[in-house]
Amino acid sequence: MNKIKKHYIIIPIITAILSLIVIVMTSFNTTIVDKSYSLFTEDLNSNNISTVIIDTSSKMIISLNNGDTYSTDNPHTDTLKEKLLLNGIEVKDQVRAPLSKTIPAGILGLSLLALMVMLVSKAKSGGSSITSMDMEDFSKNKKAALNFHAVAGNEEAKESLMDIVDFLKNPEKYQKYGARMPKGVILYGDPGTGKTLLAKAVAGEAGVPFYALSGSDFVQVYVGVGAARVRNLFKKAKSHGQAVIFIDEIDAIGKARSNNKNGSSNDEKDQTLNALLTEMSGFEQNEGIVVIAATNRLDMLDTALLRPGRFDRHIEIELPDVNAREKIISLHLENKPHENLDIRDIARKTIYFSGAKLESLINESAILAAKDNSDFITSEHIESAYSITLAGHEKKERSYLKEEDKLLTSYHEAGHGLISMLLLPQDKVSKITIIPTTKGAGGYTLTIPEDSRYHRLDYLKNKIKVSLGGRAAEEIIFGKDKVSTGAVGDLSQSTDIALKMITEYGMGETLGLIKLSSVGSLYSSYGNPVIDECKTLVNTLYEETVELLQENKNSLDNIALELLDKETLYEDQLNKLAI
Ligand code: ADP
Ligand code: ZN
Numbered sequence: 304m305n306k307i308k309k310h311y312i313i314i315p316i317i318t319a320i321l322s323l324i325v326i327v328m329t330s331f332n333t334t335i336v337d338k339s340y341s342l343f344t345e346d347l348n349s350n351n352i353s354t355v356i357i358d359t360s361s362k363m364i365i366s367l368n369n370g371d372t373y374s375t376d377n378p379h380t381d382t383l384k385e386k387l388l389l390n391g392i393e394v395k396d397q398v399r400a401p402l403s404k405t406i407p408a409g410i411l412g413l414s415l416l417a418l419m420v421m422l423v424s425k426a427k428s429g430g431s432s433i434t435s436m437d438m439e440d441f442s443k444n445k446k447a448a449l450n451f452h453a454v455a456g457n458e459e460a461k462e463s464l465m466d467i468v469d470f471l472k473n474p475e476k477y478q479k480y481g482a483r484m485p486k487g488v489i490l491y492g493d494p495g496t497g498k499t500l501l502a503k504a505v506a507g508e509a510g511v512p513f514y515a516l517s518g519s520d521f522v523q524v525y526v527g528v529g530a531a532r533v534r535n536l537f538k539k540a541k542s543h544g545q546a547v548i549f550i551d552e553i554d555a556i557g558k559a560r561s562n563n564k565n566g567s568s569n570d571e572k573d574q575t576l577n578a579l580l581t582e583m584s585g586f587e588q589n590e591g592i593v594v595i596a597a598t599n600r601l602d603m604l605d606t607a608l609l610r611p612g613r614f615d616r617h618i619e620i621e622l623p624d625v626n627a628r629e630k631i632i633s634l635h636l637e638n639k640p641h642e643n644l645d646i647r648d649i650a651r652k653t654i655y656f657s658g659a660k661l662e663s664l665i666n667e668s669a670i671l672a673a674k675d676n677s678d679f680i681t682s683e684h685i686e687s688a689y690s691i692t693l694a695g696h697e698k699k700e701r702s703y704l705k706e707e708d709k710l711l712t713s714y715h716e717a718g719h720g721l722i723s724m725l726l727l728p729q730d731k732v733s734k735i736t737i738i739p740t741t742k743g744a745g746g747y748t749l750t751i752p753e754d755s756r757y758h759r760l761d762y763l764k765n766k767i768k769v770s771l772g773g774r775a776a777e778e779i780i781f782g783k784d785k786v787s788t789g790a791v792g793d794l795s796q797s798t799d800i801a802l803k804m805i806t807e808y809g810m811g812e813t814l815g816l817i818k819l820s821s822v823g824s825l826y827s828s829y830g831n832p833v834i835d836e837c838k839t840l841v842n843t844l845y846e847e848t849v850e851l852l853q854e855n856k857n858s859l860d861n862i863a864l865e866l867l868d869k870e871t872l873y874e875d876q877l878n879k880l881a882i
Contacts, residue, residue, distance in 0.1 A: 319414035322407035335364065336373045343375045347390065354393040357384065439506070439513045448507035454500050455634045455658070456627025460490070460618045464505050467593055471509035471545055474591060485616045486583055487594040489553070489609075491601040492620035495659025498597040499551060501620070505595065506547035514540050514548045518555030529556065529575030537582040537592075545591035550579075553596035557608045576605065583613055622657055622738050624870040625650050631658050635665040640672075642679035649685055654709060654870065655739070664692050710867055711777065712737040712746045715789050717863035718776025719748040719769055720872075721855060722848060724881050726765040729753040735862070736871040760810050763800055767841065768848045770797040775848040776859060797844075801837045811836055858882070 343365060346352050354366040363377040387394050451461050470477055470484040477484065490498040499515075506513035516536055520529075540546035556575045586592055596614060598604060608614050623631055629650035636644070653661060665680075667688035672680045720735045730750045737746035750769075758766075774790040805811030806819035813832045852859055861880040866872055872880070 315414040315417040319411055319418065322411040322414065325407040337362070338365075338373045338375050340376050340378070347387075347392075350390065352387075352390075352392050354395065355387055356395045358396060439503070448510065449500065449503045450507045451504050453634070454497050454504055455630035456623045457497060457501065457620060460501060460620055461504075463616070463618050464488070464501060465508075468505055468508045471505075471511055471547075471591055471593065484591075484593065486586075486592075486612060487596065487608075487614035488616045488618060489601065489604075489614045490595060490597045490618050490620050491599065493622055493657055494599055495657035496620045496622060497658045498620050499549065500658075502547060502549040502595040502597070505593070506549075509545070509547070511545040511547055511591070512540070512543050514546060516548075516550055518550060518552035518557070527574060530578035533575060533578040533582060537585070540592055541586065541590070546593075548592065548594045550594065550596040552598065553608070554598045554600060554603050557596075557598075557605045558603055576607070580607060580613065622655060623661075624736065624738050625654070625868070626871075628653055628656060628661060631661045632665065635662050636680070639665070639669050640679045642681060644680070644682055644685065649689075651868075652689065654737075660692065664688050667691055709737060710863075711781065711787055712789065713863040713866040714776045714780045714859070715773040715787075716746045716748050717859055717866055718772035718774075718852060719793075720772075720877060721859055721862060721881060722772035722775075722851065723748065723750055723769045724877065725851060725855065726768055727762070731874060732877055733874050734871065735866060735877065737866055738870055760804070760808075763804055763808075763810070764844060767797045767800050767844050768851075770794075770800075771841070771845045771848045772852065775845060775852050776863075779849060779852055779856070779859075780863075797841055798837065801841050802833070805833055805836055805840070811840075 346365070346367065351367050351369070352365055353368045356364040356366075357377060361377055362374045364372065364374050366372050384394055451465075454461065467485065467488065474484070490501060492498065502515075503513055514536055516532065520532070536548060540548050556579065583594060594614070596608075601617060601619075609617070625647075629646055632646050632649055632653075636646070653664065656664070664685070665688075668680050668684040671684040671687055675684070677684070716735050716737055720732050723730060723732050727750075730752045732748060732750050734749040735746075736749075739746060770793040771790075773793050774786060777786045777789070805814060809816040809818065811833075813836045819833065858881045862872070862877065865876070865880055869876075
């Protein structure tokens with residue numbers, strides 16, 4: 304139905320063009336030559352004239368007996384008309400435009416009017432959202448429904464989203480306890496990691512309709528249209544009772560306001576964002592509508608979106624590690640004939656591939672197999688597809704990283720992890736991974752620090768050592784000349800702690816118990832000695848870190864090599880490797 308509506312607009316466009324063509328053609332045909340007044344009097348005297356059209360304009364139009372027509376100056380005299388009539392010439396007072404002109408002109412006018420009315424009503428109703436809105440009703444079509452089996456890996460995210468599914472399925476259960484369903488969930492992470500897929504799976508699992516809209520749809524529309532689209536979307540969703548509303552690229556409308564300074568588009572974004580916030584606060588938490596938004600960068604979003612009662616649940620969707628990649632590859636191979644494929648090996652080679660990229664790798668292999676008329680996808684097809692996929696991407700992309708870099712990251716992260724386990728056993732190392740984060744780190748070590756009000760001097764020193772552990776491991780394994788820039792974040796952390804110890808916590812020699820920021824204008828004269836002391840402190844701690852790692856090189860190797868293979872290690876695995 305909406306498609307037909309959309310096509311109606313073609314009709315006035317066509318009629319307008321046609322009538323314009325007719326008008327132009329007829330006006331070419333009837334160009335009238337202008338002749339001098341004396342020629343006119345000559346014609347008058349020799350009785351050649353049949354009709355004269357006189358009106359108030361400066362020209363009058365003369366038709367001759369032989370059919371010719373021309374115009375000449377209108378003398379505006381009262382006697383002319385009488386003279387003409389006496390000569391038996393027909394005189395017409397008014398130019399009546401020929402029908403061949405009025406009809407097309409009329410049609411043109413009507414068409415333009417219709418066109419304007421259509422455009423305005425379309426903009427007002429936000430009607431175009433209907434065409435750009437992606438809607439799938441999983442409550443009616445259970446077969447098409449995606450579920451969590453279509454999403455491999457991402458176990459933590461799935462678990463968190465399972466809650467939402469349960470809320471949608473059994474609202475009474477939660478109502479009984481007065482529990483509120485989260486209204487909004489933000490999925491954030493690299494492109495192609497399966498955020499859309501997960502949102503669809505939530506709708507599929509719960510058996511409710513899925514409405515999707517992309518933030519980029521709002522970027523180039525007239526003021527007010529975006530807001531209307533949002534309202535329209537919520538209205539449709541509410542009419543169904545329960546629904547999952549998915550907003551992809553939410554950053555396009557919900558970018559932190561101070562970040563966008565380019566004038567006019569601001570208004571539109573603000574209006575759209577406000578409409579979204581209003582709609583979200585407009586429904587009750589137990590109404591059964593959940594809004595899932597996706598973005599690549601959580602830190603770019605307007606804080607208004609992240610407040611409680613809005614998008615208060617944030618779930619990171621990470622790049623898949625080797626196990627997850629194995630599952631994703633198997634999943635996409637499921638319906639494709641293949642033979643003798645070492646899936647684990649493919650998974651190992653595709654570090655830093657997103658789910659979307661793995662899907663495209665498998666698809667590319669299937670195309671190659673089809674071109675070969677081969678019965679199966681073979682490892683040769685995968686191999687060629689792999690080169691195609693890699694060559695198709697720029698070098699700077701992460702999937703191009705060499706095995707050597709992977710080894711470096713493994714040792715670097717193992718260094719942090721091991722030092723933390725040795726010196727700060729109370730801060731649990733819950734996870735080490737060499738899968739990079741969206742924030743740009745090459746890998747990371749996640750520790751859960753013990754809750755404590757104060758930090759003691761020895762704790763701070765050990766914290767610095769943990770930060771330096773990455774660089775220290777690089778130096779031990781690869782040599783002083785081969786250390787990398789990977790430690791940049793670590794160094795700002797260790798420098799920060801060391802500076803604070805000396806200038807704020809009264810833990811240094813140069814200032815003793817003086818707190819530098821309270822000294823005011825004298826501040827600058829203390830600069831150099833403080834930096835010197837800071838440098839000595841950090842360097843000493845670094846030497847001790849290197850020593851400690853050397854003493855435990857076996858454990859370091861174990862963790863690093865296991866990390867190279869598994870890419871992500873958790874607490875209990877680490878505990879076994881560290882002994
Ligand atoms: P995003 O929304 O994060 O950019 P999508 O959900 O659009 O990513 O993923 C694009 C495609 O990549 C999916 O349709 C699917 O084929 C594939 N894909 C991505 N992640 C996964 C996954 N975890 N499991 C299976 N397929 C995946
Ligand atoms: Zn580091």
